[in-house]
Amino acid sequence: MLRSDMCGIKKKILLAAIFFAVGTSYCFKSAMTGPDWQLWTNKCLMQSYDSSADPKLKKFEFSVTTDAFIRLRKTYAKGKEEYYSFNLHQLNDLDYVGNTAVGTLQLRTIADDIIVQTRNDRKGDVDSMTTVLNIPVKNMEPERLDSLKEALNYFKSKGL
Secondary structure, three states: OHHHHHHHHHHHHHHHHHHHHHHHHOOOOOOOOHHHHHHHHHHHHHHHEOHHHOOOEEEEEEEEOOOOEEEEEEEEOOOOEEEEEEEHHHEEEEEEEEOOOEEEEEEEEOOOOEEEEEEOOOOOOEEEEEOEEEEEEEOOOHHHHHHHHHHHHHHHHOOO
């Protein structure tokens, strides 16, 4: 009689352990992959970009590519275009100036590594280089900013 009770207890403990293992395995997700980081970074930058900071802005396009390039294209109402591009391997620092409602994300490179091109400008088309890309953003919570830093560092450290 005692032996059959011990078998029943062992079965219950084994079942409980299996349910616990299965339940906890659904709670944890594996690390994000490259495409996950790329999708999240593009989504974060598109949602956070504050287009109201420049009332003449007609549209903007952000993209982070799989080969670690970040690109921003701004198109203005009168047809002027500004294009910024650089490889995230050149990223030196990321700063944020502002509060959670509005602010500026500053991407800094080691040297003049950010390509700046203007087209259809009354002053003429200009190609230049700079070390800082200022991005006006809104609704940038500290957790979101930390996650964006982590994503950009992922692309920076990714081998060519």
